[in-house]
Amino acid sequence: MAFNILDSIPDIDNFKSYTDRYFSKRYILDVDGVKNNDIMIMFHSNRIALLSLAPSHYFFKKNDDYTINFTIGNIDRLSNTVKGKGKKGGQYLTPKSVICKIEYCDGTSYAVPSCMKGTLVEINEELVNNPALLKKLPDSDGFIAIILASIAVSEATKSELLAHDEYLKKLNSQNSDGKKD
Amino acid sequence: MDQTPIINFCKDLGCCYACCLRYLGLKNPKVFENCRKYVLEILENGQPKKNDRDSAEKSEIMKKDENAEEPVNKKMKMNDTCVSCMGLLQEESWPNYFQALDVTRKGYETDTFACGLSAPMTTLLREKAVILRLCNQFTEYDATILTPLKEAWKWTFGVQMAKVIGKSLDSGAVSPLLITLNMEYPDDLQELEILKTLSPSLFELRSKQKKRFTVEFTRRSVEEALTDLSLEALQGVDGWKDGLPAVEKHVKCVSVVSVHTPMYLGGRYIKLSRELPQTPWMVNGVRMMDSSVQEIIFDPIARMNLIEPADVEHRLKFMSAGREDVDVRCLGQGRPFAVEITDPRKQLSPEELKTICKEISKTGKVIVKDLIYVTKVDLTELKKGEETKCKTYEALCIKLSHSEYDHIVNPDSKPKVTENDIERINSYSNTSPSDEARIVLKQKTPVRVLHRRPLLTRQRRIYELIAKELPDHPQLFTLVIKTEAGTYIKEWVHGDLGRTRPHLGEAIKAKVDILALDVASVHLQWPLVNNKN
Numbered sequence: 071m072a073f074n075i076l077d078s079i080p081d082i083d084n085f086k087s088y089t090d091r092y093f094s095k096r097y098i099l100d101v102d103g104v105k106n107n108d109i110m111i112m113f114h115s116n117r118i119a120l121l122s123l124a125p126s127h128y129f130f131k132k133n134d135d136y137t138i139n140f141t142i143g144n145i146d147r148l149s150n151t152v153k154g155k156g157k158k159g160g161q162y163l164t165p166k167s168v169i170c171k172i173e174y175c176d177g178t179s180y181a182v183p184s185c186m187k188g189t190l191v192e193i194n195e196e197l198v199n200n201p202a203l204l205k206k207l208p209d210s211d212g213f214i215a216i217i218l219a220s221i222a223v224s225e226a227t228k229s230e231l232l233a234h235d236e237y238l239k240k241l242n243s244q245n246s247d248g249k250k251d
Numbered sequence: 252m253d254q255t256p257i258i259n260f261c262k263d264l265g266c267c268y269a270c271c272l273r274y275l276g277l278k279n280p281k282v283f284e285n286c287r288k289y290v291l292e293i294l295e296n297g298q299p300k301k302n303d304r305d306s307a308e309k310s311e312i313m314k315k316d317e318n319a320e321e322p323v324n325k326k327m328k329m330n331d332t333c334v335s336c337m338g339l340l341q342e343e344s345w346p347n348y349f350q351a352l353d354v355t356r357k358g359y360e361t362d363t364f365a366c367g368l369s370a371p372m373t374t375l376l377r378e379k380a381v382i383l384r385l386c387n388q389f390t391e392y393d394a395t396i397l398t399p400l401k402e403a404w405k406w407t408f409g410v411q412m413a414k415v416i417g418k419s420l421d422s423g424a425v426s427p428l429l430i431t432l433n434m435e436y437p438d439d440l441q442e443l444e445i446l447k448t449l450s451p452s453l454f455e456l457r458s459k460q461k462k463r464f465t466v467e468f469t470r471r472s473v474e475e476a477l478t479d480l481s482l483e484a485l486q487g488v489d490g491w492k493d494g495l496p497a498v499e500k501h502v503k504c505v506s507v508v509s510v511h512t513p514m515y516l517g518g519r520y521i522k523l524s525r526e527l528p529q530t531p532w533m534v535n536g537v538r539m540m541d542s543s544v545q546e547i548i549f550d551p552i553a554r555m556n557l558i559e560p561a562d563v564e565h566r567l568k569f570m571s572a573g574r575e576d577v578d579v580r581c582l583g584q585g586r587p588f589a590v591e592i593t594d595p596r597k598q599l600s601p602e603e604l605k606t607i608c609k610e611i612s613k614t615g616k617v618i619v620k621d622l623i624y625v626t627k628v629d630l631t632e633l634k635k636g637e638e639t640k641c642k643t644y645e646a647l648c649i650k651l652s653h654s655e656y657d658h659i660v661n662p663d664s665k666p667k668v669t670e671n672d673i674e675r676i677n678s679y680s681n682t683s684p685s686d687e688a689r690i691v692l693k694q695k696t697p698v699r700v701l702h703r704r705p706l707l708t709r710q711r712r713i714y715e716l717i718a719k720e721l722p723d724h725p726q727l728f729t730l731v732i733k734t735e736a737g738t739y740i741k742e743w744v745h746g747d748l749g750r751t752r753p754h755l756g757e758a759i760k761a762k763v764d765i766l767a768l769d770v771a772s773v774h775l776q777w778p779l780v781n782n783k784n
């Protein structure tokens with residue numbers, strides 16, 4: 071009996087990316103009443119959540135150089151540490167907690183809130199040296215942070231936020247509203 | 252010191268022959284096989300006794316000695332229950348105990364057994380009472396010579412029990428089968444009550460800490476209370492002034508517990524399914540998959556060992572040198588594993604083991620070629636292997652973006668695996684040439700397991716990495732990877748959001764992902780070849 075890895079070639083035309091295989095995307099639009107301040111949270115089937123910016127965020131339309139600052143007041147997000155399976159000691163987050171600020175040379179900046187309750191597990195430190203990742207790969211290597219919430223909170227957040235198709239619908243209606251103005 | 256006065260003293264207290272020998276400190280099992288004869292021989296050769304009753308008995312025995320093979324006279328005078336062992340060592344009590352023996356029910360095949368005893372706790376109190384009196388009477392008496400009740404039990408009852416159950420008696424260190432008789436004296440606790448008066452501080456403390464001590468009397472608490480007991484104190488208690496209180500009721504055998512030491516089967520399993528977890532996969536108490544490698548292997552082993560389905564869970568235990576993910580096959584020689592069988596009834600024949608392998612392989616999901624009995628010591632090899640072994644994998648990978656090295660005419664064209672890509676992968680290294688590892692990785696705990704494992708960054712080593720093109724599938728390539736145990740291969744290939752660095756994509760400056768993974772070889776010798784079985 072010989073078994074070959076070529077027994078296992080899947081249907082490549084319908085191959086899903088790493089993100090689409092494991093995560094379901096949720097969106098929240100106009101956070102804090104700021105137009106197009108659109109956040110995306112990607113939920114892994116194991117309830118790990120990745121925080122990032124939604125493709126409709128105005129960040130993606132602005133081409134100026136930027137840096138990502140993880141010091142929020144006297145909290146340094148980069149010094150976050152977690153211990154053990156329970157991720158003890160991780161910074162506690164409320165939906166309003168600011169995770170980072172995207173700062174431009176012209177002095178303008180905007181804050182990225184966590185948009186969910188939970189424990190901060192990990193900051194994507196790669197963004198400090200390579201901020202371009204956020205623009206290039208927002209739904210994979212350019213994620214901002216990993217957040218872990220209880221099953222209940224995670225499920226509740228998932229159902230509160232917009233699913234991918236609802237998000238697209240809403241964007242479409244916004245666009246057509248814009249044209250009417 | 253002279254044995255005769257000690258024997259006489261014990262007999263006067265109401266001890267049986269066997270207990271007399273115990274208090275003499277005799278440790279020769281042969282002596283215990285005919286206690287009465289031996290005691291009377293000592294008395295014969297020692298000083299004659301004054302007591303008429305005893306001399307009468309002695310002359311009766313002298314007559315008997317002429318034909319020593321004759322069974323012991325059941326109507327002899329000392330058939331009152333012994334005040335020390337409470338009858339446990341007296342043949343007259345044994346028929347009832349023999350009746351309780353029902354070990355044939357479990358059908359053990361082994362020819363030998365070891366004999367255990369759980370005696371009423373008050374035998375400890377009674378033993379102490381005899382010792383205190385002996386020490387008081389004979390200043391030179393050494394209390395430490397006492398032969399334990401359990402030992403005498405083996406040498407007396409155990410020898411007869413062997414005939415009843417048709418197995419030969421052996422020591423617990425040699426025989427795998429231990430048969431323990433649990434004995435109860437109806438007035439055990441009432442009799443121990445006196446310890447509360449004799450050692451009030453100990454038991455007051457225990458009753459205050461009721462949460463910790465749900466039972467007042469345990470073997471240990473009784474022993475503790477007896478340590479500092481004095482004869483004066485004991486004699487102050489009703490019924491203990493002039494000797495030991497008589498044993499009013501029969502000590503009963505309330506249960507017989509037989510248990511065989513575990514046996515272990517060792518082998519290697521090949522896993523052919525990508526929808527089969529190694530052990531039952533449960534999420535919040537709900538099964539995620541119908542079956543598992545463990546269950547497929549357990550099934551025929553349980554049947555051959557006559558283990559009921561309901562008992563499988565606590566009678567069989569699965570151990571292995573690591574595990575693979577549900578969707579990963581394990582090919583080649585397979586993964587080393589062992590199954591512990593608790594309280595086995597028999598040793599399976601080589602033919603039966605072959606049948607088990609056939610039944611496992613019949614499922615088409617798991618193949619086990621050989622099964623042999625291994626020892627408990629061998630298992631350490633299996634566990635050690637979990638950390639030290641290295642593994643070879645085969646992966647099927649896909650190139651998802653053009654390489655930054657490529658000169659692309661049309662950026663929308665499908666990425667193709669080029670000769671350059673293959674060369675770059677096969678020469679990729681981030682270590683010095685003298686290092687036995689070609690690539691050293693830093694892996695953060697993968698996102699897919701991060702919810703249940705601590706966040707850590709682990710350094711892992713890749714020893715070999717060989718990529719091959721697939722002419723019929725221009726976007727795909729295969730990878731043979733030999734790594735240190737604990738390397739997350741899937742994450743090494745796709746990078747896990749950049750959380751494994753470096754990752755394969757960095758070798759060819761392109762996005763790559765993994766389509767399928769097989770374990771090709773677990774480098775661990777198992778089962779050990781020198782095994783006698």
Ligand SMILES: [Zn+2]
Nearest residue numbers: 267270333336
């Ligand atoms: Zn006795």
